[in-house]
Amino acid sequence: MKKLLSFVLFFLAGSTLYAGGYRVSIQGQKQLAMGHTGVAVISGAESTFFNPAGLSFLDGKVNVSLGASAIFSSVKFQSTADNYSSETESSVGTPAYLYASYKINDWLTFGLSVNTPYGSKVEWEKDWAGSHLVNNINLKAIFIQPTIALKISDQLSIGGGPIYVNGSVEFNRNLNTGSTSSTTGGRSNVTIEKKGISAWGYNIGLMLKPIEKLNIGFNYRSKVIMNAEDGEADFENISILADGKFNAELPLPAEVTVGLSYEFCEKFLFAFDYNFAKWSEYEALVVEFDNAAGTSTNLRNYNDSDTFRFGLQYKAFEKITVRTGVYFDESPVQDGYFAPETPRNDSVGYTAGLSYQVNKKLSIDASFLYLQFDETDNSYDWIDNGDGTYSSFGGTYKSSVFSPGIGISYKL
Amino acid sequence: MKNIKYIAIMALGLTACEPEFDNPVEDQQATFSPGTANFSKYVSIGNSLTSGYADGALYQHGQTNSFPNILAGQFSKVGGGIFTQPLMNDNLGGLLLGGNPISQNRLVLNADSTPVPMLGIPSNEVTNTLTGPFNNMGIPGAKSFHLLAPGYGDPAGISTGTANPYFARFASSTTTNALTDAISQAPTFFTLWIGNNDILGYATGGGVTSAQDPVDGDDITPTATFDFALNTIISNLDATGAKGVVANIASVTSIPYFTTVPHNPVPMDQATATATNTAYAGYNAILSGLSGMGAITSTEANSRKVNFFARLDNPVLITDESLTDISAIIVNPPFNVPVQQAALLAKLRPATAADLIVLPARAFIGTLADPANPNSVNGVGIPLADKWVLTPAEQAEISTAQNSYNNTISSLVNANPNMVMVDMKSYLDVLNTSGISFNGGTATSTYASGGAFSLDGVHPTAQGYSIIANKFITTINSEFGANIPTVLPSEYTTIFFE
Numbered sequence: 001m002k003k004l005l006s007f008v009l010f011f012l013a014g015s016t017l018y019a020g021g022y023r024v025s026i027q028g029q030k031q032l033a034m035g036h037t038g039v040a041v042i043s044g045a046e047s048t049f050f051n052p053a054g055l056s057f058l059d060g061k062v063n064v065s066l067g068a069s070a071i072f073s074s075v076k077f078q079s080t081a082d083n084y085s086s087e088t089e090s091s092v093g094t095p096a097y098l099y100a101s102y103k104i105n106d107w108l109t110f111g112l113s114v115n116t117p118y119g120s121k122v123e124w125e126k127d128w129a130g131s132h133l134v135n136n137i138n139l140k141a142i143f144i145q146p147t148i149a150l151k152i153s154d155q156l157s158i159g160g161g162p163i164y165v166n167g168s169v170e171f172n173r174n175l176n177t178g179s180t181s182s183t184t185g186g187r188s189n190v191t192i193e194k195k196g197i198s199a200w201g202y203n204i205g206l207m208l209k210p211i212e213k214l215n216i217g218f219n220y221r222s223k224v225i226m227n228a229e230d231g232e233a234d235f236e237n238i239s240i241l242a243d244g245k246f247n248a249e250l251p252l253p254a255e256v257t258v259g260l261s262y263e264f265c266e267k268f269l270f271a272f273d274y275n276f277a278k279w280s281e282y283e284a285l286v287v288e289f290d291n292a293a294g295t296s297t298n299l300r301n302y303n304d305s306d307t308f309r310f311g312l313q314y315k316a317f318e319k320i321t322v323r324t325g326v327y328f329d330e331s332p333v334q335d336g337y338f339a340p341e342t343p344r345n346d347s348v349g350y351t352a353g354l355s356y357q358v359n360k361k362l363s364i365d366a367s368f369l370y371l372q373f374d375e376t377d378n379s380y381d382w383i384d385n386g387d388g389t390y391s392s393f394g395g396t397y398k399s400s401v402f403s404p405g406i407g408i409s410y411k412l
Numbered sequence: 413m414k415n416i417k418y419i420a421i422m423a424l425g426l427t428a429c430e431p432e433f434d435n436p437v438e439d440q441q442a443t444f445s446p447g448t449a450n451f452s453k454y455v456s457i458g459n460s461l462t463s464g465y466a467d468g469a470l471y472q473h474g475q476t477n478s479f480p481n482i483l484a485g486q487f488s489k490v491g492g493g494i495f496t497q498p499l500m501n502d503n504l505g506g507l508l509l510g511g512n513p514i515s516q517n518r519l520v521l522n523a524d525s526t527p528v529p530m531l532g533i534p535s536n537e538v539t540n541t542l543t544g545p546f547n548n549m550g551i552p553g554a555k556s557f558h559l560l561a562p563g564y565g566d567p568a569g570i571s572t573g574t575a576n577p578y579f580a581r582f583a584s585s586t587t588t589n590a591l592t593d594a595i596s597q598a599p600t601f602f603t604l605w606i607g608n609n610d611i612l613g614y615a616t617g618g619g620v621t622s623a624q625d626p627v628d629g630d631d632i633t634p635t636a637t638f639d640f641a642l643n644t645i646i647s648n649l650d651a652t653g654a655k656g657v658v659a660n661i662a663s664v665t666s667i668p669y670f671t672t673v674p675h676n677p678v679p680m681d682q683a684t685a686t687a688t689n690t691a692y693a694g695y696n697a698i699l700s701g702l703s704g705m706g707a708i709t710s711t712e713a714n715s716r717k718v719n720f721f722a723r724l725d726n727p728v729l730i731t732d733e734s735l736t737d738i739s740a741i742i743v744n745p746p747f748n749v750p751v752q753q754a755a756l757l758a759k760l761r762p763a764t765a766a767d768l769i770v771l772p773a774r775a776f777i778g779t780l781a782d783p784a785n786p787n788s789v790n791g792v793g794i795p796l797a798d799k800w801v802l803t804p805a806e807q808a809e810i811s812t813a814q815n816s817y818n819n820t821i822s823s824l825v826n827a828n829p830n831m832v833m834v835d836m837k838s839y840l841d842v843l844n845t846s847g848i849s850f851n852g853g854t855a856t857s858t859y860a861s862g863g864a865f866s867l868d869g870v871h872p873t874a875q876g877y878s879i880i881a882n883k884f885i886t887t888i889n890s891e892f893g894a895n896i897p898t899v900l901p902s903e904y905t906t907i908f909f910e
Contacts, residue, residue, distance in 0.1 A: 132852065178902060179907055240525050392849070393852035
């Protein structure tokens, strides 16, 4: 068990943002291959995350799933009016997960989930044209969730558990356009960093099996407020501001998922999930410094966002199951609030994958995700000039994301 | 081994999935064009604003970001040639003449937010003449007629005031003049921005009248002198056949040098206000008396009365040369004011919002004229002298001259088919009122934090110069049918911290 946990922690070294906001929807290879559906699919210990109630209907006494993905993402920016372009460092993120469940008896199942549903890593060219908004950001959060599932009848189960979150944030930006130190020539900038942020939330679910081949699922994951208190604020190339501390908080919004899965023609399974993410929680990134820099308010005014997910599974051979899916991911970012630290517009995710049944107990699960973004003309119009007026930074953004992943599932 | 294969496939996939724009900005290059202009030999003619002067000094970083050098960088995309500048020897900027410092190093902001000269020994010996010619003929301090003055670059004339140390660094001979050195380069394109110093020295000196001197005086250049100089410069440039842009003269009184120190910076508590008012009670009574006698009007008497309050924004007391000199009257009976005191009261009045206080007064107001006398607070016990204040009458003299100069510039340029005018006055008026926005920010004329003006309060920052360069580019594009890209001001520096 300890080994498995350290595997997950190892892969935590940098989860990359890729979905709406800073949510990273890669929490299971089998689910991702089907468009990241899973609230009503019973296919392994991943249910601990997707819908704890699903654990009650798993075959076998013990289920373990373990996996990791590599997310390759990059963003380009250009401003035709300024004859200017820049791009982010192509980053490789590695979200990982570990799920385990243990069936005590017919009605009671325990589970554990360790995963990384939120994160963001964006690194622009240093001192690029939007550097007073962000040079780089690295946001990490690991979710640990002990879980209990209760089977109320053969048609109904419920489940849930508390979530312990441990996260860190590192963020660097230039203080304004242009200002410079005389000695080094480097531009004035600030880095804020806080490790070991703890927070709590919870996850509950319900599973209905009205008829034999149909599952209906419901899941609610509460919001988690990441509160960075007394973090380190490091001011560089500006002698009039001393290094100090900062306070800030970042919401990881609540998410509601409802969905269904339906088996047909013996070998096929269709799944549909609808996600509602309450991103409107994220009104502003407010950073309070304890020096003359004062309070920096960066308006975000995110919108709640919907995601529609469709997946299909086909048991092609006895040992091989193939999966595919598609999802429509709505960005929570409003026009005029398009900040380059989360440069994401609406996207369509295309997914595919397969499982190879090594033996009765063990299968290997692989998935591949390609996220298709249209280029978007957008701007962030709320750069505070300090005198009640605002400046705007904008241009054309184009993102590219793809992610291969691999995992194993074990059943006893 | 299998892992390596996996990683290799991944890396291939990564390059294949780089985001691509439908119309990459790099493809714009093909549409760039010089229009009807020819930038193969660009020469810039002017003063400190053309040289890249900033933070009270000429130093390498400022020169690199001079508006002509920014322009030349963009011209190079449409056939522009090499652009050379008489670069200083260092990034400190202080000048030496015969080993003796004759100007201070560039200003930087120290940890207390006070502008101070940057520490360091400068190495810019004026007599070490550079081998030219140089495309950038910007000469800090030059007035319109200086460009025609023979010997303006003779090092021997610097100490006597007939020559300019900056021009002495790179003049082709001790007898040449700046216009000759510019024209002998056979420019195909030029920018001309001259005339600011013809009013600026008078303004920054608080409007103190001195004898008009061909090189050194700070008086406003007579309009006839200006008109003759501009006419000569423009007709000589016209004779070269080169195309060019001529900028008009921006308002000098809206720069941070005049807008940063308020007219009412004097804080007082009740006890100090009462004591000060008691001290000035005699002066106020004298004014009423003089008004009753008919020696001054009642309007003048009221405008001169002193009354402090317990608040943070009492007006500073100033000497206004346009007021009636009452000193000769008040030393006599019935007033019997001691001579020394009468001299202080001669033309004293409280400042109003219409007065402009110069930037250096910031460190002067509130100091003691006589360290042993706590009542000798400059601006309270002792009125600010003429040189610290630009009164409305002085401002009117400046704007009258400026309007006349600009009329001359526009009529000369409009009559010349090879030349177009860039209306820098209107453009910088926008900067000084609402600021100029660019992608990612807004530059304003607020001292230090506005981004457009350097710490001397007069000259632009590199960002300010980039905004000026963009105005030249958009004018060239529209007037010469060119398509030259502008630059992004956020890529240029503003002020510097120690």
